[in-house]
Amino acid sequence: MPALRYVCLMGMPPRGLLEQKEWRPSMFGEMVASGAAVSKEALRERQASVRPSDPTWILYTSGTTGFPKGAMLTHYNIINDLLMGLYRSDALDEKDTRYCIPLPFFHIAGAGIAAGAIVGKMTLHPLLAFDPLKTLQVIKQENCEYIFAVPTMLIAMLQHPEFEQYKPTTLKVVLSGGAPVPVAVMEQVKERMNADVAITFGQTESTGGVTYTPPGDSFERKSATVGIPHPHLDVKIINPTTGEVVPCGEKGEFCCRGFAVMAGYYNMPDKTAQTIDADGWLHTGDLATMDEQGYVNIVGRLKEMVIRGGENIFPREVEDLLIRHPKIADAQVLGVPDAFFGEELLAVVLPKEGEEISEQELRDFCKERISHQKIPRYIQFVKSYPMTASGKVQKFVLREQAIEALGLQQVAETRTA
Numbered sequence: 001m002p003a004l005r006y007v008c009l010m011g012m013p014p015r016g017l018l019e020q021k022e023w024r025p026s027m028f029g030e031m032v033a034s035g036a037a038v039s040k041e042a043l044r045e046r047q048a049s050v051r052p053s054d055p056t057w058i059l060y061t062s063g064t065t066g067f068p069k070g071a072m073l074t075h076y077n078i079i080n081d082l083l084m085g086l087y088r089s090d091a092l093d094e095k096d097t098r099y100c101i102p103l104p105f106f107h108i109a110g111a112g113i114a115a116g117a118i119v120g121k122m123t124l125h126p127l128l129a130f131d132p133l134k135t136l137q138v139i140k141q142e143n144c145e146y147i148f149a150v151p152t153m154l155i156a157m158l159q160h161p162e163f164e165q166y167k168p169t170t171l172k173v174v175l176s177g178g179a180p181v182p183v184a185v186m187e188q189v190k191e192r193m194n195a196d197v198a199i200t201f202g203q204t205e206s207t208g209g210v211t212y213t214p215p216g217d218s219f220e221r222k223s224a225t226v227g228i229p230h231p232h233l234d235v236k237i238i239n240p241t242t243g244e245v246v247p248c249g250e251k252g253e254f255c256c257r258g259f260a261v262m263a264g265y266y267n268m269p270d271k272t273a274q275t276i277d278a279d280g281w282l283h284t285g286d287l288a289t290m291d292e293q294g295y296v297n298i299v300g301r302l303k304e305m306v307i308r309g310g311e312n313i314f315p316r317e318v319e320d321l322l323i324r325h326p327k328i329a330d331a332q333v334l335g336v337p338d339a340f341f342g343e344e345l346l347a348v349v350l351p352k353e354g355e356e357i358s359e360q361e362l363r364d365f366c367k368e369r370i371s372h373q374k375i376p377r378y379i380q381f382v383k384s385y386p387m388t389a390s391g392k393v394q395k396f397v398l399r400e401q402a403i404e405a406l407g408l409q410q411v412a413e414t415r416t417a
Contacts, residue, residue: 052076058266059108061204070266077207078115080259084209084230085116097122098170100144102130102153107390108204109148109178130391132156136166143170150178150391151185152330158188159329159353171195177202177209179392180298180316182323183223190219201226201298205275205282206260210235211296225295233258236281237290240302253302254288255281287314304395306335306343308373313345318366318374322347325365327355332385333376334395336402337411346402347376350385357381378406 007025009017017025026034055072099122103110110126117124125142127134130153139147149157154176157163174189177200186197199222200209213227229235236245237252246252261282264272276282287300300314307313315333322331330350335343351357359379366375386397403412 050075052079053263055263057111059106059111059204069268069271071204072263072266073207074263076259077262078112080232081112081207081209082116082119085112086119097146098142098144099124100135100139100142100147101126102135102147102149103391104129104389107178108202108208110390112208113148129389130156132160133162133166136160136163136168139168139171140166144168145170145172146175147171148175148177151176151181152179152385152387152393153391154181154185154189155330158185158192161353163192168193168195173198175200177226178390180300180319182320184320184323186219186223197222199226201286201296202260203284203286205262206256206284207262208260210254210256210260210284221295225291225297227296228294229256229296230260233260234281235290235296237288248292249289251287251289251299254284254286254296254298256284257281304334306345308335308338308343308345309341311373313374315345318345318347318370318376321366321370322349322362325357325362327351327357328362329353330385332393332395332398334399334402336378336399336406337408338377339411344378345374345376346378346380346399346406348380348382348385348398348402350382378402380405 008028008031009025010028013025013027052075054075056075056078057073058070059073060068060070099113099117101110101113101124103113105111105114105126113122114124114126116122123142125138125144127138132153135147135149135153136157138144154174171193172195174193174195175198176186176189181197181199186199189195189197196215197213197219198215199213201211202209209230210233211227211229213222213225217227234257236255237250238245238255240253257280261276261280264276274283285302286298287302287305289297289299291297298316300316304315305312306315313335315335318333319331322328322333328349329352332348334346334348336346338344347362349357349362362379363375380402386394386401388394403409
């Protein structure tokens with residue numbers, strides 16, 4: 001990394017690292033102390049030169065669909081996102097709030113919550129890396145009231161064999177997002193963790209949340225939508241082909257405009273132009289519907305939509321069904337190439353601990369509940385998924401693995417030629 005100039009360490013450094021002569025990192029305390037050498041005049045001069053539109057964070061997208069991109073977030077983005085966080089939350093009152101963060105701070109949700117501690121009375125309990133048992137232990141030991149976790153983290157916690165021993169009793173709200181939250185998972189959170197569920201929808205490019213479920217909403221409303229847009233944001237749902245706004249209830253691409261939209265991708269002007277149009281609309285790539293009350297429902301990703309024999313199939317619909325099977329902990333559905341239909345459905349299924357299930361049993365379960373063309377042609381059972389550091393499933397890796405395992409390389413090459 002030839003451009004890297006400074007590294008700051010928190011905690012105890014590895015043995016011998018601070019004795020390096022050619023390259024020595026700084027400790028956090030040293031960095032703070034170095035501020036004493038900066039005069040007030042120099043500080044005021046630097047402050048005066050900073051504009052709201054200047055980037056202050058570069059956070060990289062999770063890489064669930066391919067190579068990560070550096071989203072440049074400005075002072076204006078982040079300050080307004082924090083204000084919206086305070087607006088939508090009843091957590092930051094006069095008393096101290098204990099918040100468990102199993103997400104890394106380089107994830108937009110982790111970074112946003114950490115920054116929120118600056119403006120609210122919060123005690124943060126972060127984890128070095130997500131581990132379902134350690135997360136449950138931290139919640140119990142520290143009497144945490146709030147946690148933000150992506151769905152795969154919640155599933156891992158709920159399915160852990162020691163869940164009952166460390167069952168949370170102090171949680172008030174479980175906030176989730178970052179990926180579609182299955183209704184079955186939300187129901188388990190409510191029943192087994194005895195906590196309210198709050199859903200947010202957004203992405204790194206939108207400085208985190210764009211929609212949220214208001215605290216007073218019913219569980220039925222929260223389980224059917226990702227809430228309403230934040231104030232002071234423009235949103236629309238468009239036909240991705242024509243760009244025209246679709247009627248209420250119809251599927252289209254979710255777009256937003258306003259304080260949350262990033263400045264662009266770092267050193268990637270072409271990708272930026274593909275994502276943010278000339279009128280400032282961020283094209284999220286998410287397929288959604290909106291009802292007459294302004295509530296949004298995410299139905300899938302534009303890139304993940306499977307076109308089988310000319311019919312559009314949204315993987316989330318099939319995933320939500322599969323995860324309702326009593327023996328299934330999680331399911332990921334995606335398209336793989338097919339010589340006749342163009343694409344076929346593949347379900348990569350994670351059974352619950354100690355459970356066994358056959359492909360035929362799962363297909364019979366689907367036949368009673370979903371149309372035949374949505375029943376996965378291929379079913380694979382796994383013990384784990386390829387994940388990003390922020391806990392999201394890398395579907396592009398699952399697809400690459402499936403093409404090789406199913407011997408579909410020639411079909412894939414033909415379709416992309």
